[in-house]
Amino acid sequence: MDWDKLRVFHAVAEAGSFTHAGEVLNLSQSAVSRQISALEESLNLPLFHRHARGLILTEQGELLYRTARDIFSKLAMTEALLTESRERPQGPLKITTTVAFGSLWLTPRIKDFLDLYPDIQVTLVLFDGELDLAMREADVAIRMMPPRQPDLIQRHLLTMHYNVYAAPDYLARHGTPASPEDLDRHHIVVYGDDARISPPVSNVNWLLEAGAGPGRPRRPVLEVNNIYGIYRAVKSGLGVAALPDYMSAEAGSLVHILPELTGPKLDAYFVYPEELRHSKRITVFRDFLLQKIQESV
Known part of the structure; x- marks a missing residue:
């Protein structure tokens, strides 16, 4: 299976349209469409239902998308671990927590964290549901209940x-x-x-x-x-x-x-995937949280 076509397929499945995928990949809509058509021809299977309102994955397309998503999430995690400096934590760190805790408690303290670690690029996702950490929808979570997903490391933060x-x-x-x-x-x-x-x-x-x-x-x-x-x-x-x-x-x-x-x-918990156990970004952010919680008690 051609790697470039699989990359384009993953982007289209994520975006839901050739146009939006082209914007992400910096390709024209026609170029994206040609890549998907070529992939479908090589597999002899339709991967998308084409509608006026957008694209919907077929059953076979959904199966390929789940596999591609898993591959690309693991590649992103590996890339982050490879590029992280041994001397100084760096790279992206996506944090998710509830709207209330994130808005009132966490966001005002992020400046202090970035002052300490300016090479870490923080993204906050404030959401009262649970993002799938195993699928890299976020790197770490601060949750108000123990995690239900398997293979996640949890650390109790405060009651x-x-x-x-x-x-x-x-x-x-x-x-x-x-x-x-x-x-x-x-x-x-x-x-x-x-x-x-x-x-x-x-x-x-x-x-x-x-x-x-x-x-x-x-x-x-x-x-x-x-x-x-x-x-x-x-x-x-x-x-x-x-x-x-x-x-x-x-x-x-x-x-x-x-x-x-x-x-x-x-009870609030600090949660992250097993694969990120040795990430310096995770370690320094966890220690930062514990220090700030201790100061606010």
Whole structure:
């Protein structure tokens, strides 16, 4: 199988069109199309269904794409390991974590990391789902639950708890609840169901039940399927919510109320593939995280 044609096929399958693949490969649309046609002729198989709205892989094309993706991901990992300096960590480092943790805690600290290691090119992917580290969708992940994928190395970073917060202007308008029962008279912002993404903890909306009597269910003023969105709603003065305690430390402007109420714990893990065990980029980033966590405790 011709290597150049396989490279073009992989780019087309990733991009979903000849035009976008050509932009990635710096080739014309017609050149990309010719390469794919030649590959299909050599295999005597159609690899794409051609539609007006784009390209869809055939069953045979999907099989070839999975193999090509695995090959190119391993090549990218090997290239990164080969080019990494023994004396000074360098090269790309793609980090994924949740939108909330990445926005509020990690992003403000990345400057310090890059000041220490200017030859590392950092990419942050903030996403509440799980990227496939084995397929090199990211190099490392900071996750709020143990990884479910096999062959991943994990390191526990810290344990957080959910506490109850509100903005000062909300409390000025509605008063500060003195007991969990007082929450019956307050606006509560909660996590909204989203079948595509698992909630960060099993009982994420425990605040609706805390101190509530039987037959008196609380209704939230707003549901948001993202912890960062809940934080923004609370900061705007909309209502009361349960948030991981790192948010209050970073935000500074929220008031911790009902301190006797502590919700579920949330454990953060540093996760990366077995193949990157000896990568200096991974090692220095892990040590950097541990130091910053220790400073913020």
